[in-house]
Amino acid sequence: MAANIQLKLDTQYIHDSRLGLHRLSAEQLNDVYPRVGGILAEIADERRAGRHRFRELPHERPGVEAVMQAVADYHDSTDNLLVLGIGGSALGNIALQSALNPYTYNLLPREDRRGPRLFVLDNVDPVYFEAVMDFVGRDWSRTLVNVISKSGETAETSAQFLIVRNRLVEALGKAEGEDRIVVTTDAAHGTMRKIVNEQKYRSLIVPDGVGGRFSVLTPVGLFSAAMCGIDVDALLSGAAAMDAAVSNPDPAINPAAKIAAIHYLYMELGKSLHVMMPYSQQLKDLADWYRQLWAESLGKIRPDNQENVGPTPIRALGATDQHSQVQLYREGPHDKVFTFLEVEEFDVDTIIPRGFPGVEAMEYLGRSEEGTLGGLLNIEKKATALALLASQRPSMTIRFPAVNERTVGEFIYLYESVIPIMGKLLGVNPYDQPAVELGKQLTFHFMGRQGYEKMPE
Numbered sequence: 001m002a003a004n005i006q007l008k009l010d011t012q013y014i015h016d017s018r019l020g021l022h023r024l025s026a027e028q029l030n031d032v033y034p035r036v037g038g039i040l041a042e043i044a045d046e047r048r049a050g051r052h053r054f055r056e057l058p059h060e061r062p063g064v065e066a067v068m069q070a071v072a073d074y075h076d077s078t079d080n081l082l083v084l085g086i087g088g089s090a091l092g093n094i095a096l097q098s099a100l101n102p103y104t105y106n107l108l109p110r111e112d113r114r115g116p117r118l119f120v121l122d123n124v125d126p127v128y129f130e131a132v133m134d135f136v137g138r139d140w141s142r143t144l145v146n147v148i149s150k151s152g153e154t155a156e157t158s159a160q161f162l163i164v165r166n167r168l169v170e171a172l173g174k175a176e177g178e179d180r181i182v183v184t185t186d187a188a189h190g191t192m193r194k195i196v197n198e199q200k201y202r203s204l205i206v207p208d209g210v211g212g213r214f215s216v217l218t219p220v221g222l223f224s225a226a227m228c229g230i231d232v233d234a235l236l237s238g239a240a241a242m243d244a245a246v247s248n249p250d251p252a253i254n255p256a257a258k259i260a261a262i263h264y265l266y267m268e269l270g271k272s273l274h275v276m277m278p279y280s281q282q283l284k285d286l287a288d289w290y291r292q293l294w295a296e297s298l299g300k301i302r303p304d305n306q307e308n309v310g311p312t313p314i315r316a317l318g319a320t321d322q323h324s325q326v327q328l329y330r331e332g333p334h335d336k337v338f339t340f341l342e343v344e345e346f347d348v349d350t351i352i353p354r355g356f357p358g359v360e361a362m363e364y365l366g367r368s369e370e371g372t373l374g375g376l377l378n379i380e381k382k383a384t385a386l387a388l389l390a391s392q393r394p395s396m397t398i399r400f401p402a403v404n405e406r407t408v409g410e411f412i413y414l415y416e417s418v419i420p421i422m423g424k425l426l427g428v429n430p431y432d433q434p435a436v437e438l439g440k441q442l443t444f445h446f447m448g449r450q451g452y453e454k455m456p457e
Ligand code: PA5
Pocket: 086, 087, 088, 089, 148, 149, 150, 151, 152, 153, 154, 157, 211, 212, 213, 214, 296, 433
């Protein structure tokens, strides 16, 4: 990737001759690059005309000041931050937290945490919900509720909000209870904005033209991140640096264009499943975030010929899923392309001690030059990539020198930028999600919402 980009894209195992018929040649890529180059030029023009709004976020930083003001106002008075949201209004928050704060963050004493505990409630399962209610309900006065809904119409989020608001008001009274609510929603539209205006709730704005799954670098994702001590400036500067790389008009150098071209060519060759497999527990939820971005943006009916298109994104985790999925990945159908996420330097690493002298099955672990947990994890990644190669399964690797705000910001912006290129290659609009609507409308119908009396089809 470009010189000032810290992530490295390694496509060696796309081109390796051991892949046989499953190899992509330089000629195949060169054949598709003129078309991708045209798409890059089109996107650049459209961007100048105000489209692809997510691309401007790291530069224009809409709402960042308001986020930091809200953090200044609430950080010290909050022990529990409760985020109510779903889909694009939750997955980014979860991904940032698990990538950039320790796994045990919520269990740590306050002095060892950079902010409040974070609970992102992205489901309406009552058992899950009430478990969190029981916990934060021990002291509502030190709980802050961030309701996130761009549309302001989402049944799951609205239901949670109704319950949580009642409990806050019951515990603290109307004025104090409602002071513990921050709503993140559209500036002008939707029921949630109407409620904010009427009830005078504190609010943050989801910028115009940025859809849920592209909104992690807006107040949607940044408020909970900043509350929990994550450096949002560094995140945004990682994204801004990646913008320079993915704005390169040459698809052979532009990493987003290259990733899109590889997936497109493989889809044409019948490989429509994409497995993203981080070898890093920290990056697991980022792969979940990617899964929504890819699925909701690209799984569509082509308007020109009614063809059903779209790669299926799959999230796996190394080394865990070596013991769960790799059998299928090596010997199952030849329908997958793999992307590994690898971390060169872990924040901490743990030496594996030597033990059980004479028991070779134990001893080699502590004797090896790679005898740390991080060393073992990276060797297992290398081993899996080679094992897949031996079964003629192509893979790419994205290397993180380290997992930090800068590299996570780069990654987010990189994969978001792949989407409009893929959208144009597949002939679909990546910014809508028409097929999600019917399920929502049927829910309204069965829940008796006025205006939905007739069963929608
Ligand atoms: O990416 C999307 O647009 C969706 O996943 C939405 O984020 C999700 O449906 C939640 O919508 P809202 O934020 O309007 O409540």
